[in-house]
Amino acid sequence: MKEEAVLFGQTGSLVGIVTGPSETETTNRFPAVILLSPGRVHHVGPYRLYVRLARNLAAMGLTVFRFDLSGIGDSGIRTDHLPFDQSAVIETQEAMSYLQATRKVDRFILIGICSGAGISYRTALCDSRVMGAVLISASINLYGNDDVLSNYIERCGKIRYGWRLLRSSRIEDWVRLVVERLDFKKIIQICMTMVIGVWYQMERLLWNRKRESAYINKCEADFRVLNERGVHLFLINSENDFLGAEYHNMLINKQTYPMEAEAELQVELVKGSDYNLSLNKNQEHLLKIILNRIQGFIELCQSPFHHQRNSE
């Protein structure tokens, strides 16, 4: 296995690490994997997950690239004032072009967490070199900084959050809140959340279905595009990600993704995990899921049916 720090991109200001098999093990039959970090996390990924993932995938024979978007980690800043949603996709495409030129790979799997998942998804939509995407905690991030959608769904999600709080809280936690900690602020906060949630759900039922259906239609159209290209989507969600669950249930359902395409969209839940996958056991589980999924992609690449479909 080899690891190399590189500079790439139009201005040579983007920094990334290529992890790959040694030259004797190299095969360009497999797609390369690109890892997109969430938020302002740099190329090691949350809790250094991407370092482990890259090294494990390289041991399986894949070339893996993890890099910093402009203004994050070790990369320089952009001077063209392009909005982040656009520049992130462009830079991901530059990463693919870099690997095409230097590692002779022409197909890619994108893996992203949170906003990284959103970038992966939007890049997959506009670039035919992407054959698959593993999207972790993606639902809320699929369509970037859409404030109208974000505000709307957040409001709809409050009741789900409130009920979940009640169900997941242990009796002793409530006793502690009331008796020991006298945390009336938190109790009132939870109750207000529930009340507001009920109001927003009513608002949703009465007035907002039309607005919601616009997003569902967009998602349906986008999934159709990916399905027709044979792009595989694998979504991984966290059990305690209440807001994400609300987005997921709205956007991804039988209407948006036809039954016959089920094989190319799969969803898995990391049980007991929060949105940030903060616990080590959740990170281990996530790593295992991703490695299994990528192993599946490799087997697919090797199947004659896949080669036939791609050449049609």
Next chain:
Amino acid sequence: MVLCYPMGYEYMQSHRSYRRIADRLAGEGYPVLRFDFYGCGDSDGDMDQGHISQWRKDIETAVDQIKKKSEVSRVCLVGFRLGGTLSIMHGSSHGNIDRIILLDPVINGKNYLGELADIHESLLSDSHLTPGPRPKNQLPSEVQGFPLTDVMITDLMNIDLLGTVQKPADNILIIKSGADLAKGNFVEHLETMGVRLSHLFSDSGLWKDRQAGEILVPVKVLEVMASWMSEVYP
């Protein structure tokens, strides 16, 4: 200049800051090396393999590297939090460090572990997470997604910079961001050892409620670092 990162989530929070500091100091003409400790960042090893004695050797390697590559004889260490602590420990044990810049160094490892345990409990509560069973009063085995091994806990328990005997460097700049440096009178302790101290208090509350990559050292702090360095290396 050798930049020593903090550990765990503080590493994630401050990574971009270190790049800015490196850029600024390199722009002033100083050769700068920043590196990841063993088991951290892009370096080799798994996170649960990192421990203090290994990291102290890593600083030694980094100091040797920058001296060789840049043909310098004098080295300044820069460290936030545990990175600052390790810088002090290295300077004290090796006597080969000219200057040290510290930002909120960890003075007492036991207190630091207590802080980490509190942060971890908060995280569990806010995220409605249910970790495995743990006896009361036992320290957690992970904090904010990073493992806390028994070896690391023992190492941290043994850290007390007030027990430093040898002078870590002739000149030290301490930057305090609201974290409580006053406990144990670390500043007075350094002065009794004959260290020439400079202080800066930046009340920006750098660490509280900040996500990964969000900590950015204020421009004023960068300017003070640069001008403090230029006092001795004009």
